[in-house]
Structures are given as structure tokens and as C-alpha cells.
Amino acid sequence: MSDIPLNTSVAGVPEAAAPRQPPALTTGPAAWLRANLFSSWLNTAMTLVLAYFIVRYAISFVDWAFVNAIWSVPNNQTAACRALKTSPNPGACWAVITEKHRFILFGTYPYEEHWRPAVVCVLFTALYVVSAMRRFWRWELAVVWAVTLVAIGILMWGGVFGLSYVPQERWGGLPITLILATFGLAFAFPLAILVALGRRSSMPAIRVLCIAYVELIRGVPLISLLFMASVMFPLFLPEGINIDKLLRAQVAVILFAGAYLAEVVRGGLQALPKGQYEAAEALGLSYWQKTGFIILPQALRLVIPPLVNTFIGFFKDTSLVLIIGIFDLLTAGKTAVVEPAWQGFGVEVYIAISVIYFVYCFAMSRYSQNLEAELNRHRVR
Amino acid sequence: MSAALDTDTHIASSIRTDAPPAILLDRVNKWYGSMHVLRDVSLQVATGERVVVCGPSGSGKSTMIRCINRLEQHQEGRIVVDGHELADDVRALDAIRREVGMVFQSFNLFPHLTILENCTLAPIWVRRMPKREAEELAMHYLTRVKIPDQALKYPGQLSGGQQQRVAIARALCMKPKIMLFDEPTSALDPEMIKEVLDTMVGLAEDGMTMICVTHEMGFARQVADRVVFMDRGEVVEQGAPEQLFSNPSTERLKTFLSQILRGH
Numbered sequence: 027m028s029d030i031p032l033n034t035s036v037a038g039v040p041e042a043a044a045p046r047q048p049p050a051l052t053t054g055p056a057a058w059l060r061a062n063l064f065s066s067w068l069n070t071a072m073t074l075v076l077a078y079f080i081v082r083y084a085i086s087f088v089d090w091a092f093v094n095a096i097w098s099v100p101n102n103q104t105a106a107c108r109a110l111k112t113s114p115n116p117g118a119c120w121a122v123i124t125e126k127h128r129f130i131l132f133g134t135y136p137y138e139e140h141w142r143p144a145v146v147c148v149l150f151t152a153l154y155v156v157s158a159m160r161r162f163w164r165w166e167l168a169v170v171w172a173v174t175l176v177a178i179g180i181l182m183w184g185g186v187f188g189l190s191y192v193p194q195e196r197w198g199g200l201p202i203t204l205i206l207a208t209f210g211l212a213f214a215f216p217l218a219i220l221v222a223l224g225r226r227s228s229m230p231a232i233r234v235l236c237i238a239y240v241e242l243i244r245g246v247p248l249i250s251l252l253f254m255a256s257v258m259f260p261l262f263l264p265e266g267i268n269i270d271k272l273l274r275a276q277v278a279v280i281l282f283a284g285a286y287l288a289e290v291v292r293g294g295l296q297a298l299p300k301g302q303y304e305a306a307e308a309l310g311l312s313y314w315q316k317t318g319f320i321i322l323p324q325a326l327r328l329v330i331p332p333l334v335n336t337f338i339g340f341f342k343d344t345s346l347v348l349i350i351g352i353f354d355l356l357t358a359g360k361t362a363v364v365e366p367a368w369q370g371f372g373v374e375v376y377i378a379i380s381v382i383y384f385v386y387c388f389a390m391s392r393y394s395q396n397l398e399a400e401l402n403r404h405r406v407r
Numbered sequence: 408m409s410a411a412l413d414t415d416t417h418i419a420s421s422i423r424t425d426a427p428p429a430i431l432l433d434r435v436n437k438w439y440g441s442m443h444v445l446r447d448v449s450l451q452v453a454t455g456e457r458v459v460v461c462g463p464s465g466s467g468k469s470t471m472i473r474c475i476n477r478l479e480q481h482q483e484g485r486i487v488v489d490g491h492e493l494a495d496d497v498r499a500l501d502a503i504r505r506e507v508g509m510v511f512q513s514f515n516l517f518p519h520l521t522i523l524e525n526c527t528l529a530p531i532w533v534r535r536m537p538k539r540e541a542e543e544l545a546m547h548y549l550t551r552v553k554i555p556d557q558a559l560k561y562p563g564q565l566s567g568g569q570q571q572r573v574a575i576a577r578a579l580c581m582k583p584k585i586m587l588f589d590e591p592t593s594a595l596d597p598e599m600i601k602e603v604l605d606t607m608v609g610l611a612e613d614g615m616t617m618i619c620v621t622h623e624m625g626f627a628r629q630v631a632d633r634v635v636f637m638d639r640g641e642v643v644e645q646g647a648p649e650q651l652f653s654n655p656s657t658e659r660l661k662t663f664l665s666q667i668l669r670g671h
Contacts, residue, residue: 304478305515309529309581310504319528323519404519404561 091118098124102367111370122371123378126362130375133198133353133361139190142181143201149174149181150204158393160400171212178205194272198353200382202272206344206354210279211337217280218287223317225292236288243285249349251278256350275347283340290332294325327401334394338387355379417648420632421455421614427490429454429585429616430475435484437470444470445481446640454584457617459627459648462637463663468620471637472587475618476507489584505533508578512590514570516562522549522573523558526580534581541580548576552606568599572606579610586610588619622667624652636660 063073094117096107107119123130132143153174156162162170182201185191224236243251255278256271263269298321306316326333348357359379363372430452437445444467452458460468473479475488477500486493488503517525526545530536536544549555552572554565562570571591578586588607592600604626611617611630621627627634628648635645638659644651655661 299513299515301511301513301515302517305509305511305517307478308476308504308507308509308511309577310501310533311529312501312533315532319532320517324517327519404563 090116093117095119096121104367104371107371118374119371120374122363122368122374126368126375127378129199129362130355130359130379131199132201133358134196135198135201136190136192136196139184139192142184142189142192143197143199146178146181146201147204149178150201150208153208154389194270197272199358200355202347202353203341203344203355205272206276206279206347207341209276210283210340210344213280214283214287214340217284218291219322221284221288222291222295225288226295240285240288243281244289248278248282248343248346251282252347252350254278271350272352275350275352279340279344279347282343283336286336286340287333290329290336291325293332294327294329295321297328298325327398330394330398330401334390338390341387341390342383355382417629418608418612422632423454426454428452428487429456429489430618431485431487432471432475433485433487435471435474435481435486437467437474437479437481437483444640445474447484448637448640448642449484450635450642452585452616452618454616455614456632457611457615457630458619458633458635459631460618460620460635460637461622461624461627461663461667462643463666465639466637467640468637469589472589472618472620475585475587476504476509478509505581506584507587508581508583508585509587510571510574510578510589510591512593514562514567514574514594516570516574516577518562521559521561522554522565525562525573526577529577530580545576545580548579549573551579551609552576553602566599567595568602571595571599571603575603575606575610585616585618588617588621590620590622592621592623624667628652636663638663 064070094110094115096110096117097120099106099119099121102125104119104121107121110117110119128137128140131147132140135143153171156170157167180186180189182197182205183192183194221236221239224232225240227233227236252275255274259274260268302320302324303316306320311319345354345356347354348360353361356379359375360372363369363375428451430450432448432450435445435448436443448467448471450458450471460472462468470479474481474486475493477493481493489506491499491502493499493503516522517528520528523542523545526549527538527541530541530544531538534541546555546558549558552575554569554572554576557565557569557573562573565573571594575591591607592603595603600623604623607617607619607626608630617630619626619631631648633645634648634651636643636651636657636659644655644657644660651660652664655664
């Protein structure tokens with residue numbers, strides 16, 4: 027066989043010309059500004075006009091949100107806030123948050139037990155952080171999840187270890203949102219993978235079942251599914267049996283998310299070249315070995331962006347449970363400003379809630395970008 | 408592995424006629440829709456025999472060898488591989504796929520696994536080999552195809568010729584009794600074809616039973632015990648390479664050879 031070492035250049039090719047430096051960069055902040063914002067008199071004019079409006083509104087927002095804002099009022103005396111609203115220099119009344127933040131975060135959970143849902147929120151967040159780190163991706167992570175979820179159940183319900191019992195009807199706020207989103211996606215994702223595989227199965231019965239599931243669920247709004255879960259479903263149950271309302275809503279969310287995620291996963295499965303399936307089969311791998319080692323690892327990497335898109339969408343869609351009277355974060359916020367003393371301060375409350383949603387969603391988004399870069403490193407030459 | 412492709416010496420035959428045939432195709436028929444792609448194809452390959460299949464594109468040669476490990480399903484006729492009848496019996500199929508290695512035109516390495524993982528996956532999970540042993544075996548074959556130093560890279564970091572040699576090593580790690588090559592050099596740049604063919608010559612010298620779909624006539628002359636010429640889904644002619652190439656008895660083979668040779 028050939029004696030030429032194959033990792034060096036092919037023999038006989040003439041020595042390459044001496045490498046040259048790339049042309050000097052014409053970038054830098056000043057060059058960028060000139061090229062993009064001030065390249066012609068029209069661009070310059072537009073830049074100046076837009077800059078004027080941006081600065082003006084930024085200043086008035088800072089005035090409203092920080093300079094003129096009221097941060098607390100004594101004993102629900104909101105007269106100062108109301109006066110500020112109509113004054114020529116309006117300001118935000120963050121006092122509503124100071125006053126109501128515990129209701130917004132924890133809903134109607136018994137006030138003196140609020141530390142329990144607070145710990146639950148911390149546990150959930152810690153669980154996300156730990157699960158996000160690749161060095162913890164081992165089978166023990168499943169145990170951590172199981173233990174944490176049991177601990178969360180114990181904390182929320184109580185009734186053991188000296189904790190007082192709190193019925194599910196009194197839960198509310200952020201823990202509800204996190205419970206719905208976490209259980210929803212944790213169950214919907216595996217379900218989605220099975221359904222996506224099922225839609226490509228060679229067995230007609232399984233394929234038809236999966237197609238019917240996806241099309242039926244996708245064809246109706248989440249609200250109508252939630253209604254069915256809360257109003258119609260109990261009618262079919264025998265007398266005396268009552269399944270928890272939250273659980274019913276949870277199942278509806280899982281089924282709904284599952285149908286959407288299944289289509290995302292299926293997109294990834296279809297994007298894989300047929301040769302990958304054939305090579306795995308030719309090596310004698312069984313269906314599940316082929317799927318687990320070859321197909322899914324590649325297919326799921328391909329669809330990280332739309333998967334996270336759907337995840338983020340569902341995190342926010344959990345707020346629709348307000349329709350069946352479950353007190354999630356958004357509903358709790360809405361209810362907080364029903365009290366006459368605080369009516370009219372919805373803007374402040376919604377901004378505060380938006381910040382909470384944004385923190386979770388933005389974290390998901392950033393993390394997915396890192397994960398994508400990390401997992402697709404094999405594509406880089 | 409010292410044979411060079413341009414020598415005229417045909418490497419020694421290792422056919423074992425005493426053993427039952429490694430592969431038997433008996434009047435195999437296959438249709439894609441209404442298109443008849445395999446017409447009464449019958450072929451026997453003895454243990455240790457090297458068969459080269461050639462023919463114009465669309466003649467059914469790839470379809471035929473893909474039927475042998477059931478990447479395609481035939482509709483009529485019998486296929487017996489290593490004593491296992493290829494039918495709907497899943498266990499026979501598993502047994503056949505364990506004993507038959509395949510190398511594809513487009514390599515089909517698993518891009519998310521390293522070269523070493525590509526080679527050890529099937530031995531560990533299909534042959535139930537301990538990981539350490541599988542890695543030693545993989546390094547042995549990677550050394551044999553002359554790329555042991557690339558073991559921890561990903562397929563995307565290798566050249567086409569290197570990838571195809573990894574694909575050969577990956578198939579060999581299953582210690583197959585039979586190797587199928589489906590146009591292994593067709594997707595390669597000319598300067599990389601030789602390194603892959605050299606690897607295949609080495610395998611042939613070791614007495615591996617091989618069926619190889621290829622247009623490399625030099626390889627066929629040097630290695631093949633028999634050349635099978637297919638056209639329009641039929642086996643038109645077969646015989647020893649010298650006899651077939653110098654005295655084609657059918658018009659179709661003459662036309663094919665003149666087209667192939669004009670290209671070289």
C-alpha cells in the first residue's frame with residue numbers, strides 16, 4: 027500500500043505562495059457609526075430624529091418608573107398614589123407591589139405558611155439550574171428529580187412532618203405556574219418523542235392513532251381543552267370520585283404540549299438522511315438502539331431552536347388556566363388589584379409579573395443557544 | 408496489504424467449495440411500484456469468494472446487494488445468507504445483519520459520535536462485548552485501515568477517503584463473515600480512491616467473502632474471482648474477470664465496457 031502518509035499534503039503540489047495578511051479592518055465604533063448611521067444626509071436626519079424620540083421617552087420612563095415613583099404607602103392609603111397618577115409629573119406606584127407581592131407570588135396560600143411555596147419556587151429553580159449543567163447529566167439526575175418533586179408535593183400539601191394541610195384550592199401564584207410548566211413539559215416531551223416515532227411507524231394502527239391524536243389536539247384551542255378537563259370530564263366520573271382540578275388542568279396541558287412538540291420532533295426525524303437509518307440497521311442495531319443512539323441524538327439537536335420556542339410558548343400558555351379558576355401567577359396578579367383601594371394600578375402589577383416571566387423565558391432562550399453551540403461542536407471542522 | 412493496484416497479478420483465490428454457499432439468491436424479483444427492478448436474479452457466492460458486480464446505473468446492482476441484508480425487501484424468490492433464509496422472521500434478519508457488514512457510497516458514519524464510538528457502538532450493544540475489548544478491537548481495525556491517530560475525532564473532521572476507511576473499520580469491528588460494498592469509491596475524489604481500494608484489496612487477501620458493486624475495473628481484475636454484469640435488473644453475464652473483459656459474449660456488455668473504458 028501507499029507509503030505516503032495520508033495526513034500530510036499530497037506529494038507533487040508546489041510550495042504554496044507565502045501567506046498574506048487579510049486586508050486591514052475598516053471597522054471599529056467610529057467607522058461603524060459612519061457607515062450605518064451617518065452615511066448620507068437622509069440617514070443622518072433619520073438617526074437624529076429617532077435618537078431624539080428614544081432619549082425623550084427613555085427619560086420620561088425613568089422619571090415615571092424611578093424618579094417620581096412611590097415605593098410604599100402606610101395602611102393601604104393610596105391617595106398619594108392616585109394624586110401622582112393625575113399630576114403633570116406622573117410616577118409609578120410600586121407601593122402596590124410592596125403591599126401585594128406575597129399575594130401575587132403565592133395567591134391565597136395561608137399567609138403564615140408562605141415560606142413553603144417560597145421554598146418550592148427556590149427548589150424548582152435550583153432543579154432547572156442543576157439539570158441545565160451537562161456535568162450532572164447522569165442517571166442520578168432522575169433520582170434528584172424524583173426526590174425534589176416529592177419534597178415539593180410535601181411542602182405544598184403538608185399534612186405530614188408537622189406541616190399543616192393546605193388543600194389544592196388554596197394554592198396559587200408562581201408555584202402553580204412552575205408546577206404546570208415543569209410537569210407539563212417533563213411529561214409532554216417524552217410523550218412527544220413517542221408520538222413522533224409512532225407517526226413514522228410501519229404499523230398502521232400505531233401510525234393512525236398518533237396522527238389522530240396530533241390532529242385532534244392541535245385542532246382545538248387550549249382553552250376548550252381546559253374547559254373539557256374542568257367541566258365535562260367530571261361528568262363522566264362515577265359519583266363520589268373527584269380528581270383534583272389542578273391535575274385535570276395539568277393533563278390537558280400535557281396533552282396539548284405533547285401534540286405540538288411531537289410535530290417539532292418529527293421535523294427533526296425527517297431531516298436526518300436515510301443513510302443514518304440504513305447504517306444503523308446494517309450494523310444490526312435493534313429499533314430502540316437505533317433510535318436511542320443514532321436517530322434521536324441527532325434529530326433533537328437539529329430541532330433545539332423550535333423546541334425551545336415551543337417550551338417558552340407553553341411556559342406562558344399555562345396562564346390560560348385562569349379560565350377554569352386556577353390561581354396561577356397572572357391570575358393572582360389580576361386579583362391583587364381587584365380590591366377597591368388598589369384598583370387602577372394594574373400597569374405596575376403587570377410589569378412586575380412580566381419581569382418574572384421574562385427572567386424564566388430569557389434564561390431558557392440563552393441556555394438553548396449555549397446548548398446548541400455545545401452539542402453541535404462536532405459539525406465544526 | 409502490499410499489493411498495488413496496477414500489478415496484473417491476481418491475488419490467490421480462497422474459495423472454499425466444500426462449504427455451503429455464503430449467499431444464495433434464487434430467482435429474486437423486486438418491483439418499485441410497477442417498475443420491475445430485479446428480474447429473476449440468481450446468484451451463488453461461495454465462502455471466501457470475491458464477486459464484483461458491475462453494470463450501468465439503474466441496472467439493479469445496488470438494489471440486489473441491499474436485498475441481501477434487507478435494506479430493501481424482495482417480493483419473489485429466495486435469499487439465503489450464511490444458512491439463514493431471509494424472510495419475515497426477525498431473528499433470522501438479526502442473525503444475518505450481525506454476520507454481514509456493509510459499506511455505503513456515502514459512508515454514513517454517525518456524525519455525532521467520535522470515530523472510536525462509531526466503531527465500538529455495534530460491538531458493545533449488538534455483540535455485547537465489554538467496552539474495553541470493543542475499543543481494543545476498534546483500534547486494531549483502525550490501525551489496519553491506517554488511521555489510528557484519528558480515533559478521537561469526529562467524522563466531519565476527516566477527508567472522504569479517511570471516512571470511508573473508518574466505515575470499513577466500523578463494519579469489520581462486527582467481525583462479519585461477509586462484506587457488502589455498495590459503490591464504495593463513487594463519492595470520492597480521484598486521489599482518495601486508491602487508499603480505499605488498497606484497504607479493500609487487503610481484505611480480499613485475507614479471504615473475506617465480498618460482494619462489491621463498483622466501476623473500478625482494475626480492482627475487479629486484481630481481486631475478483633468472478634465478475635457479474637447486470638443490466639435492466641437481470642444478470643446478463645458472469646465469469647472470471649479476464650474472460651469477461653476480453654471476450655464479452657453479449658452486445659450489452661460490449662457496449663458497457665466500451666463506455667467504461669472510454670472514460671479511463
